[in-house]
Amino acid sequence: MRRLFTYPYIVWLAIFVIAPLLLVFFYAFSGTDADGYTYFTFQNINKFFEGIIEGQPFFQRIYVRVATRSLRMALQTTVICFLLGYPLAHILASKGFRDKPILLFLFIMPMWMNFLVRTYGWMTILERNGIMNNLLRRMNLPTIDILFTDSAVLLGMVYNFLPFMVLPIYTALTKMDKRIIEAAQDLGASPRSVFLRVVFPLSMPGVVSGITMVFMPAAATFIIPNLLGGGQFFLLGNLVEQQFLLVGNWHFGSAVAVVMIVLMLVSTFILSRFDRQTEASEGGMRL
């Protein structure tokens, strides 16, 4: 009986996960010759790493630069989200706020609004004659022109992905056994050392999943750089979008997607190692 219930999920997985994945791999490792015949090739992957202009140093090759820029921005986003998100989660999980779910609610509510609407909202705020600059002008302050720059893309990513950092950390903090914190106080730990020695290490699983949940979409996003970067800040996501929708080179687009999948797998692996380390010291050797 139980096996019967798993069939819908297996079918679902096959249609929506495995088949598309196979298709992506199929396109990535194939080409179409002039007669319309499909053949196996590594040339799409090679193209990604070799770029267009021959003889350039590795990190100056165009697609490698897109990849490093993507990773760099994703990393910056993750770090900023962590620095903003941890204290925020800590405040939300603290005694004073814990029984006031309205604050958490207010914090989550913007997530219900469409992602595009929110990002367009930022465009009208950041425009040269937008809301922010109008305000600055009224206060006789110098205006800031950051729309279509790196900073605007970063701002948009941090804004959109921050909740994904806050929520897992918040959950880890609220789940924490209060008695453990009391035990640390009882043994003479000041509030600072309670945090550094007990609370922070125990919230690591939340931090790790927060990092994963911010880093992955940040490395793959293409709408935010499209809108807030004005298309000048070309990231891996934009490259895939361009290859599929504008250029129509599904083979190369898929190759980029495969490279992204590998990058994500590697970073997930690194993070899970990290997670397992904290869990190991937490749970010890579970034989």
Add this chain to the structure above:
Amino acid sequence: MPRLIELVNIVKDFSQNRVLDNINLYINQNEFLTLLGPSGCGKTTTLRIIGGFEQPTGGDLLFNGESILHTPPHKRQLNTVFQRYALFPNMNVAENIAFGLKIKKVDRTSIKEKVQDMLKLVNLVGFENRSVTSLSGGQQQRVAIARALVCKPEVLLLDEPLGALDLKLRKEMQVELKNMQQQLGITFVYVTHDQEEALTMSDTIAVMNEGRILQIGTPEDIYNEPKSAFVANFIGESNIIPGTMLEDRRVSFAGTVFECVDKGFEEDEPVDIVVRPEDVRITSKDAGALVGEVKHVTFKGVHYEMRINTGGFTWKVQSTVQSPAGSIVGITVAPDLIHVMQKSAPVREVNAL
């Protein structure tokens, strides 16, 4: 003996619910004091106030004669063994025990030494690098005790530390804890709902119910001279019978007049009579003050427990000699084994008014 900790008129409300009502208690140096009571009686709250994890609504808390009401927990000279241990899951056994010493910036070599000493004391040598979550309840328990004791506190607070252990282990740990307390000369404040545990280990027992201390005394006092029907019933088993005090040393209950040793009651005052089951003597039908039928016999190992119905009241009687069920026997109680209690004021109803 000097008073180490003193609770003065401590009151605690949780959202208009009074959980502690005027607690007055002092704890002497090197004393093993137990707060005993049913769950919800306020004993854990009392302990948490001493530990600094709760602020009382009113009253004062003195440590060596000085108020520590506004001292945060990490600056108080006492350590706690928490209910369910509250070990740090991200640290191994040795790191857990060393935690307090690391905070105090004790140097590494003496930390190592002291941790080893503690492991020896709690019988966990060789467990240094084990993760605490891989330990059994009893082992975790001992880590929690070692972690608290290594700081050499003047007072150790223990919140139902043996509650999660099985009976055999609990008995062993009771003896171990008592030995440790005597060896180390540390004051223990122990919270439990287990009357036997309290009787076994304590120098002094404070029996609590509904946020009040009902009686403070040595285990013998509390057992032999309970001051109220509640204490009598909570500590050990009791027959509690309504009666009337006729005059000094004469009391009437179960339809018969008995001699007793109590006095100072008003004439014809309604009272509660407490008789321990082991204090009821079974005699022949004619020699007893009361006559009844044995309804039920249970073998309990050391003794038999019998239910004897004397018409209107069923007595719980313990005796090493069995009277078979269905037999008619006489029962009698010696005057000094009849405990006369003032009818306890129905506390709840008074509060409701």
